[in-house]
Amino acid sequence: MKLIRFGEAGAEKPGVIINETYYDVSSLVSDYDENFFAGDEINKLAESIKTADLPIVEKNVRLGAALARPSKIICVGLNYKDHAAETNAAIPTEPILFFKATTAIVGPNDDLEIPKNSVKTDWEVELAVVIGKKAKYVSEADAYNHIAGYVLHNDYSEREFQLERNGQWVKGKSADTFAPIGPFIATPDEIEDVHNLRLWLTVNGKTLQDGNTSNLIFNVPFMVSYISQFMTLLPGDVITTGTPAGVGLGQKPTPWYLKPGDVVELGIDGLGSSKQNVKAYS
Template structure:
């Protein structure tokens, strides 16, 4: 199933993309694509509905973040061997965990705002894991039982804040609008192999990232198991799993940074596409 949230900010309706391409209203079945809806029984309730009998929504409306009320937005750093190489970083011995502020979350096609005092804004196409069943001290062999589905994420970053302002990476990752997610949560039954998905990102029509989840250092099952050793994972939590090469900071000899007026387009095989206009901050 491809689940989404459609409508104005703060007033999104839960919806499903039907087989005929129409967007159907799930409001009569679930209250939101969030929390308990992403548990196995919540997804089963949707799967058991007569989708073609549901009201059709205007597909031209804004698409909101594909998951509502996200409790934790967890990220894995330097998780692609080829991306680690382009940054000159060693392969991590264990997954690098950092957090992205939930206030960064926006819809897949909402504007990305460059924050005040930014110097080096950058892009990162990433595979997102959407947690279903609660996970705590999960073994790797059981980890996928706790996954509801997957989504497309742009882990927008400010590299100066991230690496040159002291402290952790979080301050370069959590600005408002730095977390476009969606368009859909694609349930795991529709993703045959999350470790074999093509992914790409373009800025103003130029393709910078053209990779695959094949080059992940730590795969989805490993990540879910590993993170669950340090914190419990709740339904609707999101884990962003790292990016392939081609980010702005890795371009030699001169890095390329986002600027107002740029347009980012990105996609992952089977998980849809995003388009964001880049704007300057204004009070």
């Protein structure tokens, strides 16, 4: 099943994609939020849509983030060897964790706003995991039972704020519009092998990132289990799993970053694509 949220910002309704057609399921569920993911609502929805007479939604509708604001976004840094190499960082021996503010969340095709005083706004295509069942001290063997689905995420970063302004990375990760999520959440049955998905990103039509989740340093069940040793993961929480090589910070011979007027497009096998037009802060 593919879950979407559609409509004006702040007033999105839940929907599904069936055979590439969008349907409104707001008569069946209120939203894709913690309450939805906490129970058996995904399975109930899958059964209900088989017989329900659902309104069709025009495809030109705005898509919101594929889930309502979660309690937290947990990010895993430097989780691809090629990305660690391009940034001259050591290969982590344990996952590097940091948070991204949930106020950064926007729809998959909403504009990217370069923050005030930013000079190093960067891109990062990432596979994100949506938690479907409360997870605390979960074993790696049991981790998949706590996953509701997978979704495309662009983990935008302001590198000066992140690396040159002291403190934790969260400052460079949390600006408004820095977390476009979607177009849809794919339930696990939609994805044959989460560890063999191509992920790519272009800026102004030029391919800059072209990787595969087979190159993750720490795989999905390990990350879910590991993070749950340090904090409780709630239904609807998002774990974003790192980016492959090709970010602006790693460009040779000179790093370069986004500017107003640029167009960023990205995608992951089985999880669709998104597009962000870059705007200046005003």
